[in-house]
Amino acid sequence: MKTVVIGGSGHIGSYLIPKLIYAGHQVVNISRGKSKPYTADPIWREVQSVVLDREQEDKGAFEQKIAGLNADIVVDLINFSLEDTKTMTQALQHTNLSHYLFCSSIWAHGQATRLPMLEDQPKFPLDEYGRQKAHSEEYLHRLHRLESFPETVVMPGQISGPGWAIITPTANADHRTFGKIRRGEEIVLPNFGMETLHHVHADDVAQVFFNAITHRQSALGESFHAVGNESITLLGYAQAMYRWFGQEERIKLLPWTEWCRHTGEQELIDGSYHHIARSGHFSIEKGKRLIGYAPRHTLLETVQESVGYMVQNGWFEK
Structure with a gap:
């Protein structure tokens, strides 16, 4: 299984990529080449590294290069706008893609209206960051419903480690x-x-992504909080x-x-x-029930x- 992780040298990818390698995935790590992973696992020797910077590419070129890798799975950890989400999904639609995982944030919720907060309750983002994440989530789920685009949205809390x-x-x-x-x-x-x-450990956030991949059928078209208990x-x-x-x-x-x-x-x-x-306070009951999430x-x-x-x-x- 060929898996591309965009932004794999950051907080989440540092814990996710070793999990994928140990599970038998052929992993390509897309990064700007400016930082090293936070985990020093020798398994990183088996990771193919590709240096790409979305900000330095012409419009749409970054997404076309990702599509050109023809991966089965794409984990997008550094997508911050609806425009980039649309461009990425359009580029991936005619590839071998079986699963696209988008990293959102609990900040897409904005202020709480009821507790515990559920993934699919109405969202009221407070800033542009949250609005873009919420708009991307809405777009991806609509694309899944209308065109069966194979997506899952993960919403981390305050990533720590x-x-x-x-x-x-x-x-x-x-x-x-x-x-x-x-x-x-x-x-x-x-x-x-x-x-x-x-707070949530980056390892537990990585677990949500990993479990969504291994429980693909249950995860498609869904959003999951990546937080602790x-x-x-x-x-x-x-x-x-x-x-x-x-x-x-x-x-x-x-x-x-x-x-x-x-x-x-x-x-x-x-x-x-x-x-x-x-x-x-953000519920993780959906993640427990559908993809076996269990914070460590x-x-x-x-x-x-x-x-x-x-x-x-x-x-x-x-």
């Missing part, structure tokens, strides 16, 4: 927050600290990290406007807003593995 800056208890990616907690210093959370985050409040997250570092918690709460003044950095404020405005990592295990990597690699001494 060792090697990159994960979302902190202040709902942004400023890893200095973990440094403060480690030293027993005070951190400041917005509002009542009751907004929620939904639980969400966590900002306050609960902060408390857990103080305990993990063996420190007495020192947590201050400020109303949003005061918290913004205290934080001062607009990039951090924007990051926090975009995460807490989408607070929610709890939320706190995922966070601790990520922060442990930061400690071991001196992130807080820089």
